[in-house]
Each structure stands twice: as C-alpha cells, then as structure tokens.
Amino acid sequence: MVREVAAALFVDPFAAMNAIGLVAFALVGATKAIREEFDLFGVTVVGLVTAFAGGATRDILVNRVPLALQSPVEIALGLAGVALAIGVSVAVDSADDHPITLLSDAVGLAAFATAGAIVATDVGVSGFGVVTIATINAVGGGAFADILLDRSPFILLEDFYASCAVLGGGTYWVVVLLGASGSVAAAICAAVTVGTRIAAVTYGWRLPTAQVLRTSA
Amino acid sequence: MVREVAAALFVDPFAAMNAIGLVAFALVGATKAIREEFDLFGVTVVGLVTAFAGGATRDILVNRVPLALQSPVEIALGLAGVALAIGVSVAVDSADDHPITLLSDAVGLAAFATAGAIVATDVGVSGFGVVTIATINAVGGGAFADILLDRSPFILLEDFYASCAVLGGGTYWVVVLLGASGSVAAAICAAVTVGTRIAAVTYGWRLPTAQVLRTSA
Amino acid sequence: MVREVAAALFVDPFAAMNAIGLVAFALVGATKAIREEFDLFGVTVVGLVTAFAGGATRDILVNRVPLALQSPVEIALGLAGVALAIGVSVAVDSADDHPITLLSDAVGLAAFATAGAIVATDVGVSGFGVVTIATINAVGGGAFADILLDRSPFILLEDFYASCAVLGGGTYWVVVLLGASGSVAAAICAAVTVGTRIAAVTYGWRLPTAQVLRTSA
Numbered sequence: 140m141v142r143e144v145a146a147a148l149f150v151d152p153f154a155a156m157n158a159i160g161l162v163a164f165a166l167v168g169a170t171k172a173i174r175e176e177f178d179l180f181g182v183t184v185v186g187l188v189t190a191f192a193g194g195a196t197r198d199i200l201v202n203r204v205p206l207a208l209q210s211p212v213e214i215a216l217g218l219a220g221v222a223l224a225i226g227v228s229v230a231v232d233s234a235d236d237h238p239i240t241l242l243s244d245a246v247g248l249a250a251f252a253t254a255g256a257i258v259a260t261d262v263g264v265s266g267f268g269v270v271t272i273a274t275i276n277a278v279g280g281g282a283f284a285d286i287l288l289d290r291s292p293f294i295l296l297e298d299f300y301a302s303c304a305v306l307g308g309g310t311y312w313v314v315v316l317l318g319a320s321g322s323v324a325a326a327i328c329a330a331v332t333v334g335t336r337i338a339a340v341t342y343g344w345r346l347p348t349a350q351v352l353r354t355s356a
Numbered sequence: 357m358v359r360e361v362a363a364a365l366f367v368d369p370f371a372a373m374n375a376i377g378l379v380a381f382a383l384v385g386a387t388k389a390i391r392e393e394f395d396l397f398g399v400t401v402v403g404l405v406t407a408f409a410g411g412a413t414r415d416i417l418v419n420r421v422p423l424a425l426q427s428p429v430e431i432a433l434g435l436a437g438v439a440l441a442i443g444v445s446v447a448v449d450s451a452d453d454h455p456i457t458l459l460s461d462a463v464g465l466a467a468f469a470t471a472g473a474i475v476a477t478d479v480g481v482s483g484f485g486v487v488t489i490a491t492i493n494a495v496g497g498g499a500f501a502d503i504l505l506d507r508s509p510f511i512l513l514e515d516f517y518a519s520c521a522v523l524g525g526g527t528y529w530v531v532v533l534l535g536a537s538g539s540v541a542a543a544i545c546a547a548v549t550v551g552t553r554i555a556a557v558t559y560g561w562r563l564p565t566a567q568v569l570r571t572s573a
Numbered sequence: 574m575v576r577e578v579a580a581a582l583f584v585d586p587f588a589a590m591n592a593i594g595l596v597a598f599a600l601v602g603a604t605k606a607i608r609e610e611f612d613l614f615g616v617t618v619v620g621l622v623t624a625f626a627g628g629a630t631r632d633i634l635v636n637r638v639p640l641a642l643q644s645p646v647e648i649a650l651g652l653a654g655v656a657l658a659i660g661v662s663v664a665v666d667s668a669d670d671h672p673i674t675l676l677s678d679a680v681g682l683a684a685f686a687t688a689g690a691i692v693a694t695d696v697g698v699s700g701f702g703v704v705t706i707a708t709i710n711a712v713g714g715g716a717f718a719d720i721l722l723d724r725s726p727f728i729l730l731e732d733f734y735a736s737c738a739v740l741g742g743g744t745y746w747v748v749v750l751l752g753a754s755g756s757v758a759a760a761i762c763a764a765v766t767v768g769t770r771i772a773a774v775t776y777g778w779r780l781p782t783a784q785v786l787r788t789s790a
Contacts (some may be wrong), residue, residue: 178563180519195417200629202638204419208476208485259642268642286503286720302614346612395780397736412634421636425693425702503720 152325156254157194157206158216163247165190165220166227167240168284173228174235175288185284186221187214193279197255197272201262241340244281249332252277252304253325256311260321266312273308274301277332299339299346307332369542373471374411374423375433380464382407382437383444384457385501390445391452392505402501403438404431410496414472414489418479458557461498466550469494469521470542473528477538483529490525491518494549516556516563524549586759590688591628591640592650597681599624599654600661601674602718607662608669609722619718620655621648627713631689631706635696675774678715683767686711686738687759690745694755700746707742708735711766733773733780741766 168189172182191213195205207213228234255276259269278301311328315321338344385406389399408430412422424430445451472493476486495518528545532538555561602623606616625647629639641647662668689710693703712735745762749755772778 180563184518199416199633200639200642202419202636204479204481205417208417208481208488211482211484214484262638264638264642265645267645267648271642282721287499301618346614397780401735416633419636421696421698422634425634425698425705428699428701431701504716 149322152322153254153257156250156257156325156329157213160194160247160250160254161190161213161216162220162223163243163250164193164280165217166224167244167247168280169221169224170228170235170240171284171288173224174233182225183218183221185287186224187217188287189280189284190217190220191280192283193251193276193281194254196279197258197276200272200275201258201264245333245336245340248277248300248304248336249307249329251280252307252332253311253328256308256328257321257325260311260315266316269312270305270308273311273328274304277301277304277307299335299344302346303332303336303339306335366539369539370471370474373467373474373542373546374430377411377464377467377471378407378430378433379437379440380460380467381410381497382434383441384461384464385497386438386441387445387452387457388501388505390441391450396442399442400435400438402504403441404434405504406497406501407434407437408497409500410468410493410498411471413496414475414493417489417492418475418481462550462553462557465494465517465521465553466524466546468497469524469549470528470546473525473545474538474542477528477532483526483533486529487522487525490528490545491521494518494521494524516552516561519563520549520553520556523552583756586756587688587691590684590691590759590763591647594628594681594684594688595624595647595650596654596657597677597684598627598714599651600658601678601681602714603655603658604662604669604674605718605722607658608667613659616659617652617655619721620658621651622721623714623718624651624654625714626717627685627710627715628688630713631692631710634706634709635692635698679767679770679774682711682734682738682770683741683763685714686741686766687745687762690742690762691755691759694745694749700743703746704739704742707745707762708738711735711738711741733769733778736780737766737770737773740769 165186169182169186171189172185177185191205191207195207198205207217224234227237227239231237231239234240252273255273256269258276259272264272307328310331311324314324314327319327382403386399386403388406389402394402408422408424412424415422424434441451444454444456448454448456451457469490472490473486475493476489481489524545527548528541531541531544536544599620603616603620605623606619611619625639625641629641632639641651658668661671661673665671665673668674686707689707690703692710693706698706741762744765745758748758748761753761
C-alpha cells in the first residue's frame with residue numbers, strides 16, 4: 140500500500156495529498172464532535188467541515204468553485220473519515236486524545252499544506268501567497284471546526300502547529316524555485332510538515348511570547 | 357395574497373423564495389439581537405447578516421458577486437424584516453420564543469433551502485453540491501449571526517434543523533432528476549423543508565448520538 | 574511627511590489609503606494578541622489577519638483574487654505594523670488601551686472605509702453595495718480577529734464604531750454622485766470617518782436600543 144501511495148504521489152501529487160487529507164481531517168473533526176456529544180448529523184457536519192473548509196477557502200481565494208461541490212469522490216472520502224471516527228470512538232476511550240487521532244491530525248496537516256502549495260503555485264501567486272494558501276488549506280478546517288464548537292481556534296494557542304504548515308509551504312516554494320519538479324517538491328513539503336509536527340509534539344517545542352521579550356528588555 | 361405568492365412562485369420561483377426568506381430571516385435575526393439588548397445599529401446589522409449571509413456564501417461558492425450588493429430591492433426587504441422585528445418586540449414579551457418568530461424561522465429555512473437548490477441546479481454542480489448549497493443558503497445566516505453573538509451555532513445543537521434543509525435540497529434534486537419543472541421541484545422542496553421542521557418542533561424529533569451507539573455496542 | 578501623504582492621496586488614493594490602513598490595523602491587532610499572551614507566531618497571525626481580512630473579504634465579494642496574495646509590498650506593510658506593535662508593547666503598559674493604539678484604530682478605520690468605497694465604486698455596485706463594502710473593508714479585520722480570540726465582535730457592542738464607516742462610505746457615494754473626483758471623495762470620506770470616530774470616543778456618543786423604544790411606548 141505504501142508503494143501504491145508513492146506511485147500515486149508521482150502521477151498526481153495533488154489528488155493523492157487531497158485524498159489523504161480529506162480522510163484524516165474528517166476523522167479528526169468527527170472525533171472532536173463525538174467527544175462534545177453532538178448527534179450523528181452534527182458529527183457528520185463537523186467532520187465534513189473540518190475536511191472541506193480549508194480547501195474551500197483556498198478555492199474561494201484563487202477564485203474558483205470549490206472542488207467539494209463538484210466531485211462526488213470528495214464526499215465519499217470525507218464520509219469514510221467520519222465512519223472511521225465513529226468506529227474508533229466505539230472501540231477506545233478518549234478517542235480525541237488517542238495516538239491514532241494525533242497521528243491523523245499530523246498527516247492531514249502535511250497533506251493539506253502540500254495540496255495548498257500545489258494549487259497556489261499553479262495559479263501563480265507570490266511566494267507569500269504560496270505559504271499563505273498552503274497554511275490556510277492546512278489549518279482552515281480545524282480553525283473553522285473550533286469556531287463551530289465555540290472555542291478559540293487551537294491553532295493560535297497550540298505551539299508549533301500552523302508553524303509546521305508555514306515551514307512546509309515555504310520549503311515547497313524554495314524547492315520549486317531551485318528547479319525541482321512538483322512531485323519532488325510535494326514529497327519534501329509533506330515530509331517537512333509532518334516531521335516538524337511530530338517533533339514538536341514529541342519534544343514540546345514552543346515559540347517565545349512578547350512578554351518574554353519585555354522581561355529581557 | 358396566497359394566490360399572488362403562488363402565481364409569483366410559478367413565474368420566478370427563485371425571486372419569490374428569496375423575497376420570503378429575506379423578510380423572514382431579517383425578522384428572526386433582529387429579534388435575537390433585540391433580546392441581547394444591542395443598539396438599533398447592532399439590531400439592523402444582525403438582522404441583515406442573518407438575511408444575507410447564507411445567500412452571499414452561496415454566491416461566493418458559485419463564484420459570482422452577491423445579489424445583495426447589486427439590488428436595492430434586496431436591502432428594502434431585509435430592512436422590512438428588521439422593522440417587523442422591532443414592532444413585534446415592542447408588542448409582545450420574549451419575542452424570540454414567540455410562535456411568530458418560530459414560524460418565520462421555519463418559513464425562512466424552507467424558502468432559502470429552495471432558493472439555494474435553484475441556484476445550484478442552474479450552475480450545474482453535483483447532487484451533493486445541490487444539497488450542500490441548499491443547506492448553506494438555509495442555515496448560513498443563522499450560523500453567522502450566532503458567531504457574531506458569540507454562541508455555538510444552534511444549527512449544530514438543535515436536532516432536526518439543518519436536517520430539514522438537507523431533506524428539502526435532496527428532494528429538489530431527485531424531483532428534477534425525475535423530469536419535473538423547476539417550479540414544481542421548488543414547491544415540493546419548500547413543502548418538505550417547512551413540513552419536516554414544523555413536525556420536528558411539534559413532536560420533538562431527535563437524532564441519535566455516537567454515545568448511544570457505544571452504549572448499545 | 575504630511576505633504577507627501579497628501580500628494581500620494583491625489584496620485585493614487587487607493588494605494589495611499591490601503592497602505593495606511595495595513596500598518597495601522599496590523600499594529601492594533603498584534604497589540605490585542607500580545608495582551609492575550611499569544612506567542613510571536615500567534616501575534617503575527619492576528620496582526621496580519623486584522624490587517625488583511627477586511628480587504629480580502631472585499632476582494633472575494635467583488636470576485637477577484639485578494640491583493641494580499643499577489644503583492645509582497647502588502648505583506649511588508651503588515652509586518653511593519655506587527656513590529657511597531659511589539660515595540661510599543663515593550664515600551665508602555667496596557668498598550669491595547671494606549672492613545673497610540675486608539676488613534677491607530679481610528680485612522681485604520683477611516684483609511685480602509687475609503688479604500689473599500691473606491692474599489693466598490695470602480696466595480697459598479699449599487700449605493701448600498703458601496704456602503705456595505707466600505708464598512709466590511711473597515712471593520713472586517715477587527716471582527717475576524719475577535720472571532721479568532723473567541724470574543725463577541727466589539728464592532729457590534731461598541732457604540733459608534735462601524736457607524737462611522739457607514740457614514741464615511743455613504744458620504745463617498747453622495748460626493749461622487751454630485752460629480753466630484755475620486756480623490757476629493759476619498760479625502761472627504763476619510764475625514765468624515767476619522768472625525769466621527771474621534772468625536773464618538775471623546776463625547777461618548779451612543780445609539781438607542783429597542784428596549785428604550787419599548788419603555789417609551
């Protein structure tokens with residue numbers, strides 16, 4: 140299966156990254172809604188919003204009709220993620236803190252950062268635009284789900300979450316500038332994003348606050 | 357008057373549904389803001405946002421400039437709903453729980469689900485796209501108003517609210533697939549949405565939660 | 574420097590107003606996030622969102638790719654505002670209530686209301702559309718930042734904040750209707766918005782609530 144995914148990555152990196160991200164983020168979002176005791180309709184909505192909101196925002200920003208409204212395949216992938224979340228929540232306690240969910244989240248973050256960087260590069264925005272669209276594609280779904288659940292978006296509170304997508308998107312842009320093919324840039328972007336995210340969780344990386352600067356001033 | 361509305365429905369179902377939805381949702385949104393003791397500017401803004409946010413999101417998704425920015429008639433309808441809300445709030449206690457407001461909400465939900473299904477079908481998105489755009493058109497205004505009022509959107513907590521728009525939008529798509537005209541599909545979609553919503557309120561319909569599945573597993 | 578700004582205003586009023594607004598609102602947004610003890614990444618994100626969200630919403634509404642994604646100059650201006658906010662917060666206590674921040678906010682509000690009115694007039698929407706886009710451009714960034722910080726948007730609670738942008742946008746539209754050039758209309762719009770805002774803060778202007786109407790009924 141790893142071999143097939145690797146092959147798909149080279150044939151159509153956007154489709155592969157997008158499919159991985161949709162299943163992973165639908166699982167993560169639906170798991171959060173199950174923890175909040177939403178009904179099955181609410182769980183499905185939060186799962187699909189988490190999966191689709193980042194990509195839909197990306198599509199609106201580059202001025203096209205969101206893919207999710209055009210392709211039934213996209214919906215099937217999102218619903219598969221929701222079904223997986225229900226299965227996991229029936230099987231284990233505290234599914235939203237379980238390593239399966241944390242790993243899905245890191246994988247979805249990397250897949251969507253890469254999908255966003257690919258679309259932005261195709262459209263021809265500036266380097267900052269590539270990083271911004273990669274980051275919005277990666278964190279938009281989670282941020283929107285948190286707004287629906289009436290929490291402050293964790294992406295602003297969690298150290299080194301969105302930062303991983305920024306690093307991944309920036310790497311994609313630099314690697315393409317250096318002349319690499321889109322497939323190579325996609326593989327490196329995904330690796331940087333998922334690698335820095337897993338390292339951040341494992342080693343508890345943090346960024347300084349302005350209060351720290353003031354204390355040292 | 358019922359006869360004129362029925363005639364308008366057959367001449368231009370979108371315009372009729374859109375007009376009904378604008379007045380009904382501006383009334384509902386302004387009533388909520390009055391309950392929260394917002395000033396008249398805030399009441400007008402929340403009323404207009406409730407009336408326009410769903411349709412504007414629909415227009416952005418199908419990649420066109422929102423109707424509300426182009427037509428003064430749309431604004432007049434929204435302001436009429438806000439004025440009605442102020443009148444109702446002066447006349448009765450707890451206007452936001454009054455049957456007039458609950459009925460306006462069900463009628464607005466049905467009218468906007470139908471308006472969304474018509475636009476989506478004209479644009480030619482997938483069946484899932486028709487249901488999604490109908491639902492976003494129907495519940496987007498209320499969800500956006502709740503975010504402005506800093507509440508978790510009630511559409512996720514209220515059983516069988518958005519579900520009614522999903523059923524209506526799905527019915528529209530099936531009826532058009534079966535070969536009916538847009539006017540017939542619009543009438544059936546509106547009837548299904550408002551009928552299931554009123555039945556849900558009357559009989560207290562609920563959807564199961566994942567916790568129920570887990571308890572039975 | 575006042576002379577250069579005045580000259581720039583006549584050469585390209587949109588570019589001048591947009592640049593002033595970006596620096597001012599990035600400063601205001603970043604200062605709020607510093608007060609909330611966000612890390613430097615969070616501070617930068619909230620600053621840039623406050624600077625760019627209003628204009629990006631304006632661009633999405635008039636159906637074009639947001640300027641912020643296309644021009645590196647825009648980002649440099651936003652980052653300059655964030656850097657200023659960090660400097661101010663190191664230098665003074667309670668930077669978010671300091672007169673520098675309150676004045677920046679009034680100036681940014683006026684600059685963005687004017688930028689929005691210029692774009693809307695160029696696109697050719699209705700008079701209501703001009704006022705709406707001016708207001709969204711002016712208050713969108715602050716409202717979006719409040720949603721990220723999980724507060725009810727202060728623009729709905731603060732008397733005479735968004736109202737100033739509504740007055741400025743309306744004035745722009747009337748002045749253009751009367752045959753004035755875009756530069757003259759821009760100068761008057763900016764003066765009306767910043768003047769009414771400073772007067773509202775100084776004299777504590779308030780709008781009546783519906784409860785007042787009811788009491789008098």
